[in-house]
Amino acid sequence: MTTAPASRPRRTLLRAALIPATLAASLVLVPLPVANAAAPATPAPTEAGPLRIHDIQGSTRISPQAGKPVTGVPGIVTGVRAYGSVKGFWLQDPNPDADPATSEGIFVYTGGNPTVQVGDSVLVSGKVTEYYPNYSGGSQSITEITAPGVTVLSAGNPLPAPxxxxxxxxxxxxxxxxxxxxxxxxxxxxxxxxxxxxxxxxxxxxxxxxxxxxxxxxxxxxxxxxxxxxxxxxxxxxxxxxxxxxxxxxxxxxxxxxxxxxxxxxxxxxxxxxxxxxxxxxxxxxxxxxxxxxxxxxxxxxDNHLQREVTAQAGDRELTLATYNVENLAPGNPDAKFAELAQGVVTNLRSPDIVALEEIQDNNGNKNDGTVDASQTVAKFIAAIKAAGGPAYDWRSVDPQDGKDGGEPGGNIRQVFLFNPQRVSFTDIPGGSATTAVGVTGTGAGTALTASPGRIEPNDEAWTNSRKPLVGQFSFRGKKVFVIANHFNSKGGDQGIDSRFQQPTRSSEVQRIKQATVEQSFVAKLLAADKEAKVVSLGDFNDYQFSPALAALTKDGVLRDLVNELPETEQYSYVYQGNSQVLDHILVSPEVGYAKYDVVHINAEFAQQASDHDPQVVRIKP
Incomplete structure (x- = not known):
């Protein structure tokens, strides 16, 4: 028997369910509904009833007693949760049955501060409920006794062996x-x-x-x-x-x-x-x-003294390009965040020639008033980099339409190119806008973008409520380089790997495959115009190196994913639910043969982080 799923907060705020495997593109906080808080208590039992905890738990995930009242369930209190929004205690029978499939423990949801102590021997009456922390998202259920009546028989009892x-x-x-x-x-x-x-x-x-x-x-x-x-x-x-x-x-x-x-x-x-x-x-x-x-x-x-990495020093003839998701950077963020991010660019990445930034918010952050300009955000970051001993970066970007690119509401996150004008020049070609699709003109050495900076197919359905790729044309030592800064849609809404649905549905993957297909077509046009074109596509793709989206992006060999060229034990840029995984990538076109690539681990593995992503850098010789 399956009862309607219970709903109540496990925290005051809910992190975007992203993020599995996720990774979310942005952290979005949503109030949770409150329910069950005022459920009436059951009368306290006076004697043990016919059922034990293993009878309630049963040998499947759903209790055979779900939705039914139970009386006088005996057990020892093994843990108490008296803070947060989910208060109650854990009860365990010290006399287990012989079936390894039937749990001997259960959570008793009290709603208010429990009055029992660890080691109490108690009897509990109440209603058996299957609680799903996220029913629509595919979570497992928790078998609980709710609206309990509790009788304490004795205190200080030994706990069952764990x-x-x-x-x-x-x-x-x-x-x-x-x-x-x-x-x-x-x-x-x-x-x-x-x-x-x-x-x-x-x-x-x-x-x-x-x-x-x-x-x-x-x-x-x-x-x-x-x-x-x-x-x-x-x-x-x-x-x-x-x-x-x-x-x-x-x-x-x-x-x-x-x-x-x-x-x-x-x-x-x-x-x-x-x-x-x-x-x-x-x-x-x-x-x-x-x-x-x-x-x-x-x-x-x-403490095993994990150290933040520093990438190798580039040679004078090597062009260095990096990607860094700076996690909703806005002018109102603490100066310490700007300083820490800047130190990462200068010290750990060694001041790359070009840096593609993701999650740059507009000038008033998440205030939702129609502002889309991010010049103050970028200027503050450039100043922090200079204060950290880095170069005086210049920058290019395209402002998005208000509220059209997803992320934190009001933030209008976008990608931004920083570049060191002492090392590399940006080829400005007018015509780029939030809704204008950049094209390719010319052939051979004369191949160029129709707008720089520009956006790839911004009106295509693939980019609905998601960031559009930013493309720019650069010159290094007289050599043309096309750079694409990316931030594909997040994994929000995907079922977790521990879902009750197996295999879990990765619903967000559908849009990323469309996005990858659109970008692959654009790169193919560039290479059709000039088979020797040097293209670097980098950023937060919100997907794994083995995913269908990355397979679509690299179709026909137009790009190669450099993470696959690292030793296997170094292939990750993000940590989620205990898994070190790849979400950020740097890809290059076939004529970019020489490519020294590095994921620089300075954030994702640390309790103190400037961002939840590790940056990456590549050294090429155009």
Whole structure:
């Protein structure tokens, strides 16, 4: 029996569901609906009832008791959440049954501050509910007892022994096959065979990890990710590589804690650090991290001193081009953000000749008043670069139409070219505008753009509510170079890799394939006019090197994706849900033979970040 999905906030603000695998192009905060807060309590039980927690959980994801009242369910309180918007406690039966598919733990949603303590032996009556943190987005459900009546029988009882989660018991296959409806909800759990079934069979129970590596840095919500399975594919710097849709890395677990930070500080960790000793708590599920260990006891942080990278020094005859998503940069941002981003350009990227920036907001940031000009934003960034010891960059861009390019409402994010006029010149060709499509004119050495800067097919449906590619014509040592700055549509709305629908639907991918197809056609026109044209396409493509979108962009060999030429363990620019993955790319046309490419890891693996993306740089000889 499946009841209507419950809805209530897991946080005051909801991060854009992007972002899977995501990565979102921008962080959008949306208020969540509030419900269930005033559900009437059930009378406190006076004796144990006929059902135990394993009877309620059952051997599938959906409780056989869903929607029904239960009375006098016994158990030991193993964890309490008395802060945030989802208050309640975890209850576990110390007398398990013999079926490994049936969990012995459950969350009791109280709505207000729970009055029980860890170690209390209690009886609980209430209604069994299946709660979906994001029903339409494909999240798994959480079996809960709601509107509870609680009777405390005794205090200070020993807790059930936690299940140790590690390489020995995490299955190597991530998801079970779906049923006819595309969902895995109805299948009998096989915890020895499938990762998602294994975690589901432990829902609400005490679990433990020991001496685990951090694979995603602590975020502003006081969460981090660890690798519970030592066999998952490791990156060069200690993360977990996301290498294909079939290999999501089975041992990724989010770590939160039960106590608020003002009572017990949360460890501030970078990728490659370790939580030594044991970390123990109930296994929860949330829409931002899937299965999550909510720690009652936390391991000790071992700092492995991850360092920010500095790219190699370029030779005088090498043209250097970089891409950097500066994450909704606006004049009102703190000066420290501008300074940190600028330091990255000057020190870590070594002041590239050309920098393609993504997510430059207009002059008043997210104020939605029709402003589209971003000259103040760019000027402040250029000044910060100069203050950091960099060159006096010049810049070019095309202002978007108000509200037409997606991203944070009112922000009007766009791509911008910075260039060092002492090293490279920009070929200004009038005619570029928000709605004018740039074309190709001439042949051979006379090939040129019809507008520079310009936008590629801005009126094509492929770019609806998304950034349009910015293209510019440059000259370096008398050699012509065509540069395309990109920011494809985000992964917002995609189902997560831990979705109850398998395989998850990647709905946003459809638009990126269209975008890649349009751009591939434009590059093909350039190469048809001049087969020796030097083209560099770079930016935040919001997709993986193995994705259909990148296959469409590189069709017929018009461009080659340089990330594929890095050692496998270095192929990532972003970290999401514990997976180090590629979202940013630099691609070059066939005549750009010499290309020294580097993803410069200065942000994505660190708790302190100027942006959530790592920048990239390439050295070429046109």
């Amino acid at each position: 299940v140790v989660v590690d390489t020995r018991n995490i299955p190597g296959t991530y998801a079970p096959p779906a049923g006819p409806d595309g969902s895995i909800d109805g299948g009998t759990l096989q915890p020895e065979k499938y990762t998602l079934d294994f975690y589901e069979s432990l829902e609400g129970m005490l679990v433990q990890v020991k001496d685990v590596r951090v694979v995603q840095a602590t975020d502003k919500y006081n969460e981090l990710w660890v690798a519970a399975d030592k066999q998952d594919q490791r990156s060069k710097r200690g993360g977990l590589l996301y290498e294909s849709y079939k290999e999501p890395n089975v041992g990724r677990l989010m770590i939160q804690q039960q106590a608020p930070v003002n009572q017990r500080p949360f460890p501030v960790a970078n990728v490659g650090d370790e939580l030594t000793g044991t970390t123990t708590g109930p296994l929860d599920y949330n829409n931002f991290g899937g299965y999550t260990l909510v720690a009652g006891t936390m391991g000790t942080l071992k």
